Amino acid sequence: MKSMATRRKVIQRMMEGAVFMGTGGLIWGKAIQTTTKADYVLRPPGALKEKNFLKACIKCGQCVEACPYDTLKLAEPGDGIANGTPYFEPRSIPCYLCTDMPCTDSCPSGALDLKLLTKEEKPADINNAKMGLAVIHKESCLAYWGIRCEACYRACPLIDKAITLDYEVNKRTGMHAKLLPIVHSDVCTGCGVCEQSCIAEKAAIFVLPLDKSTGEVGDHYIKGWEKKDENRINDDVKKVDDEKDVESAIDYLNDNDLIDD
Amino acid sequence: MRKYKFLILRRIIQLSILFLFVAGNYFGWELLRGNYSSAIIVDSLHLSDPYAILQILASGFLASSSVLIGALIILLIYVLVGGRMFCSWICPMNIITDLAFRLRRMFKIETEVRISLPRNFRYYILALSLIVSAVFGLAAFEIISPISMLHRAIVFGSGAGWAIVAVVFLIDLFILKAGWCGHICPLGGFYSLVGKQAVIKVKHDKDNCTNCMACFDVCIEEPVLSIVGKESDFIRSGACTNCARCIEVCDDNALKYALKFDLKK
């Protein structure tokens, strides 16, 4: 009888433990989710992709201490950004692309990685940073109104590479040119110096994280005018199961029957 | 003064470390930079908190070799030598929770929670933190740790940091005696587990003991003192923080720091 009682106690204990672990884990997890609920956040140069960055960053603040411009800040509870992780807001202080990359270099955990600032075996270069991508809202950009501005273009540390000016006739006046800033996503570092310099009340050029500012066409469109892309057709055809009638599938659209019907 | 000699020494060490962190941020000193999870000494030696690294590994990221080695160094120091000494000699939260503990004693605040929290509650939190880290892909304790928050409050002037620290202080003061460090903190729990067989321990001499109970009064982990007055032995529990409060309040020379080399349970 006694062993029954103790056994019941043990089982009750285990149940209690399980309930504690379950509810505790859920509450804890929910708390984590609310602290990471911000739609977007800009990380220091050389940061891993957000998901891995969140795992890796040990929240030591060494990158923040290393930044000579006080660009980087550590998130606080209530910011909606994982508590203690570094981020920056370019409209107040952008990243000035230090050539010696003190922030990336100081990170002990691998959350910021100099390798991500390296291209083609060359030494790390801050200009390879991809913190985000500057996007222009034309309707609030004075240059697109036809008024001469160029503030962002002049400010950009990669002037004439990350931002260029396009010339366009001002159809309204018929006799002036519009000097339109255009951002090139292959070069732009996401440093946000342009965003800070924008003279509009709310910046008309602003940095968004790459996943928020880029699209993706998908594999099924091919640039027929580029040799390399065109080759993808043949590669894809080779990959397809032999048993299927691939040739006729390709010719399907060219087939006259389609039109005749 | 003899009654406080270790306490004063501990505070000097804790505050000096804090000061060096502050100086690292504000004056650019390179002696010590970073925080209690990962720091760098004289711009060359990385040291890391093994429990923080464990959470990062649990979340599914292989941390860089410099922090892994740094964590191993720290782990070895406490496992072999210091036991749970991080808590009483390094951790800045200890200053806060000790203050709450002292005020409770001074003003005889006796409140306790109804459902008393078991001392090994922290081991459940410890296990849970690793599970949550794995499931949510993020070091779970690091994101809420009052230790990191206190560091950020002092070094970076984080207001929210102070708020969290205040909550812990008030819980300790009014709700549960030694609530945070004695029952909840998983980092303290971690060092209790891994530091059990460390060399530095407090040793009790029953023959000198007059059963005055002064040590029980000052110990934040009083269950570890169960042998006092009964047998002469080391305080073997890993939960003892090696703070030496018991040693300094004992008027009868019945407690002292000693080196333990056996591996008895």
Ligand code: SF4
């Ligand atoms: S590159 Fe320079 S300015 Fe930019 S975040 Fe790093 S340290 Fe700060």
Ligand code: SF4
């Ligand atoms: S230095 Fe690295 S680990 Fe430390 S806060 Fe910055 S990104 Fe995180």
Ligand code: SF4
């Ligand atoms: S964010 Fe703006 S300033 Fe920085 S590189 Fe891109 S376009 Fe230039």
Ligand code: SF4
């Ligand atoms: S129990 Fe936790 S908060 Fe308390 S001293 Fe130890 S590590 Fe610091």
Ligand code: SF4
């Ligand atoms: S037994 Fe002594 S040294 Fe250990 S925690 Fe208690 S007061 Fe501190």
